[in-house]
Amino acid sequence: MRGLTAVHDDGTVGAHDIDLRVERGELVLLLGQVGSGKSSLLAALAGLVSTRGEVRWNDRLLDDPETELRPGRVAHVAQVPRVLSGTFRDNIRLDHPDRQVEPAIAAARLGRDVEEAGGPDSLVGHRGVRLSGGQVQRVALARALACDSELLLADDVSSALDAATEVELWESLRERGTTVVGATSKTAALARADRVVVLVDGTVAASGPWSQLAPRWRHLAG
Template sequence: DAARTVKLAAATPAVRAHLRRVDERRVTAAVREQRVRMLLEGAPALLVQLGVVTAWAVHVAGGWDLATALLVTTTVAGSGWFGLVFGAAVTEAPVARRWLQAASDLAGGADLVRLPVGVDLRAGTAPAPVAPCRVPLKRLTLERVTAVHDDGTVGVQDVDLTIDAGSLVLLTGRVGSGKSSLLAGLAGLVDHEGSIRWNDVEVDDPELFLRPGQVAYVDQVPRVLSGSFSDNIALDHDRPLQDALDDARLQADVAEAGGHGALIGHRGVRLSGGQVQRLALARALATDAELLVADDVSSALDARTEVELWDALRRRGVTVVGCSSKRSALARADCVVVLEDGRVAATGPWSQLADRWGHLAG
């Protein structure tokens, strides 16, 4: 793609000249570094060899006995190691200094060696993070929103949608219709074009504003930690667990496994697919976020558990934007958005859409 762009811009000679200049500086720097390294590493070795030869010459000339010659030559030979270490330190110090400076700049100018106030590495303690400010959601408005992935692929385009607080909005459509792309855009995980307005205020920095805590995102294939149920839900925060477990319909599974402290195995190996989905959902609900973005969290659930799950989310009153192909879920949604080939094909209650789009629901 980069080469094609350069050719279309008719900038091939200029780009080649620039790369040639950059490469010349790189080669010059590499040659200089090798010369200095060979000097600092070769000179000590040469001096050591000269010292050994001189010591044995003194022994042959009768100046030292054998024990003294062995002691001197062994000491001189061992000192060569210090020369090699000194040479490596001199050549690597500039690189390490530049790396630390770059890392410090990326960390906001902080000293990477000095511990922050309140952090104790031996005890494993640190101050609690400052809770970010939240903006209560009243209405979320999308106007001509187009989700664009990092590689330039357009997942969904020209989406117009209004979501009121406390409503349940579900996306449906065939595989590849753009459901996951739109949900990832609402969570700030995928770049977007168009307008996303939170309470009629434009979201100018989605990665910062649509952050965890304000927007909770549950992936289609969620990841869990290798700890306990409580570790996965609280994430070391002071959060209520029981309500989140109840609304995620996971309390019976937790009780059967042995309680909140029961281990779930390496990355949830002891859990089924449906339990992993509900555990990730409980983790999202525990944040008490203003908006819950759920990418097909009921695909691995049986019909009864799924109905209980959607009813619990309805009673909780959380604003949910998700996707599902289950008829029972679509029937409980305030609004169903049908996506086809990356565009909105229909919007409305499922009772009005079922006749035409019923083949999308199972």
């Protein structure tokens, strides 16, 4: 991204003037206060809002990011994801019979929960009413991982998880070699990132390993 600015439908500018390069297999996590532009940047990379500036994919300039940054290439997990009425399998596969459900469940660290519920074909209740907040987040993450996209965008997907499950989740994504750009304030996640990008007032204020950034930016983490 070079000079990337995210513009919402009402004309509001979210993240702006973002210069950022992400390598294949990297875990890059965004850190910032509420309103700092994290969700706006992730939405722009998912093609959900219009953009100004350059987005390059494998050194090729994208003429229309809103069209080209789509599922199959990019998978996006929202901060408050939706769960459909039906089974775990229905929610993860979404009528795509070729998607591998069980490996995605394992990678999202949802296996124990699914097993205790009765397996992948057990019901989650009306819009996931039987699930906890952490389970909803991991169902949405499993859905994204089942797409086998090149880039995973994860907007605070560990916010409802306990510390042990969160560590397992990030280690799982590491083992898969998944390229992730996410947003979090969790110290355990930040410590495992290749790079932490601090956003202040919608633009990049600092970037680097958490071990280098922590002395100045620790107040933003929880």
